[in-house]
Amino acid sequence: MAPRSRSTKRRRFEPGSVTRALSDMIIVNELPFSVVEEGEFADRMEAVFPGFHMPSSETISRVCVQYFMDEKLKLKSFIKSTNQSVCLSLDTWMSKQSVNYLCITAHFIDNDWNLHKRIIGFSPIGGDNGVEIGLVVEKCLHDWGINNVLAVSAGNETSNDAAVLKDNDKWIVRVRAAVSYMLRSPSRIKKFEDFGRQHRIQSDSCLFLDSPTIWLSTFDMLDTCQKFEDVFNWFDEKDLMYKKMLHKTCGSPVCIDWEKVRKAVCCLTGLFWLTGEKKLDPNVSGDI
Template sequence: MEQGDSSREVPPVGLEIMEQEQQDTATEALIPPIDHSRKRRRPNADGPKKKSSCWDHFIELTDVVERTAACKHCHKRYRCDPKSHGTSNMLAHSKICYKNPYLENDLKQTNLAFGSGGLISVSPKFDKEACRKAITLFVILDEHPFRVVDGEGFIFLCNQLEPLLTIPSRRTVARDCFQLYLDEKLRLKAYFRSDCSRVALTTDCWTSIQNLSYITVTAHFVDNDWNYQKRIISFSLVPNHKGETIGRKLEDVLREWGLRNVSTITVDNASSNDVAVAYLKKRVHIKNGLMGEADFFHMRCCAHILNLIVNDGLKEQDSSVSSIRNAVRFVRSSPQRALKFKECVEFSRITCRKHLCLDVSTRWNSTYMMLDAAEKFQTAFEKLEGEDVGYVEWFGRHGPPCYTDWEKARAFVKFLKIFYEATKVFSSSQQVSLHTAYHQLSSVFGELQEASMNLNSDLASVGHEMKRKYDKY
């Protein structure tokens, strides 16, 4: 041994052994003792633990013969037998499920693509077919012409929203609209066959200014969620509006849509509709599609009945209504006259915010709205009579509305208000209105009876004629 090594201290062998035994004793103290009395853990009754990440979004169904799993978000089903199918299809679906709330976090990263302005960043969620369908719905819902897609502003907007989108032509949009109609028609037919047991029908006929006869048929039903629904199932030309023609057309519509059970059909109060309903009733009865004895199969339109009643009242007030209508027509005939009338309104300090409107001869409710707005500007019309010579000459020998005309119009508007409110209830298209018919018609009856019995009122003769028409129906 060299001299330098003699100075090192070598621990004895016995000391190393003691230190190792102390460390082993401390380690054994941390390990719990094995309990041989405990039973061995039984395997999972549902099978081995599922390791695939797709099971975070799927749940296995137990009430089916073959092993099947359903998506927790959209409820779409896939076979999940590990021997024959596996989980690849479920894993692929979980990455594209449109109802998956966790999918948005995975799609925040954008991709790079070449657009019209060079290299741009785009979202991986871009779906060409979805954009095409959105454009189709945009044209249909907002009633735009097909050429709207050729507009410079629309093209600029689409390029800003999605540079990769190829804007379709007007012909393509027209084809897409028609294809959407066909798809919705097939889906509605399938619903009628499977989930809709009975429908109620309404129909209306009219003639255009080109002397073409049209008919529309609307189906009303309650969906699986007990919500009121209505769909126009026919809008077509007919040779004429005779009863047999209408009846055959209704039969063709029911056959086309596969409808057998019809609860009621609501039509206008025309003699031709009586023939059409009688024809349709026989055809539905053959198919055993009537409810009970079909005592209420033929329903008469309440709104049309009110229209007939009010028109009889308008005949009695025709001179006063015509005079006020001509006054409104004078003001709306030119911008200069409208400006002059505005000055008269400001001079008379009228604070009413309503605007003068002309009525439509075939819609009595528009006559009500015209009188309701015009009578509030009586002082302005009287002021205009002294300011504008042309206003007096406009009426000729009959002259502008007098004080009596305005008083009759004011009383008539107050009288017609209950009819106007009832018509709005009957014409509702968002909810069922049949259960409110009795209350509205009862209120109308009380109003007519009160007006006809008040002999001191100018509306006595009007109320009598309207009540006679009311009793008829």
């Protein structure tokens, strides 16, 4: 019996489909475009697809960008045709090169009640300033033709540079400084508590200093402090050291500051009520 001859047929494939599959792999696995120029990778591709002309890194980058533009066009058409409502989540983080980035993700439900999540914006920003972030978000929504935004949450798990209540809000800085002054000395704490009891201020909370990068922590601090507004005002009037120390830096909390504290607490308490949660994710951050 004559031995079987090996088939010399070459495997048929569509170069365009292979290139598209290659771009899929690079995107999904977050590979560098330069992977197509690595010798071992090219050898493996040749073994699977003999005769396939490996694109350069510049070519595959253009393919990936075009892939993105095609998908973006499809999503924009869907949003326009359905007048889709979306929820947005924002995330800021800093790269190793000390460049701040803002990622904008849209969450929505299609006509078949399937939940979708799409990154619709990713761009460098000058910092975590709320005004700048707002302008970037506005431009992104305009670019995508999104008119119906149900909610915006600012999740920030990779950067400690943002918080819902910013340090550049001077009223928060003053309240934080007043709390810090009290907590520096056991005698001040005792004096503070004694005065609170004398004026029958009912509260199970104790003064504590917040973590400026965690908005829930700042909310709890403000919620506690507003209950002791009269005590802080008494210190401002009677304690010369209190006034001297605080007025050297940012000043002590005044009437308008306490009004802002009450408004912030009311706003965030309402948010807790709307979400049906007593506590929010402490990593959530953003701007009021």
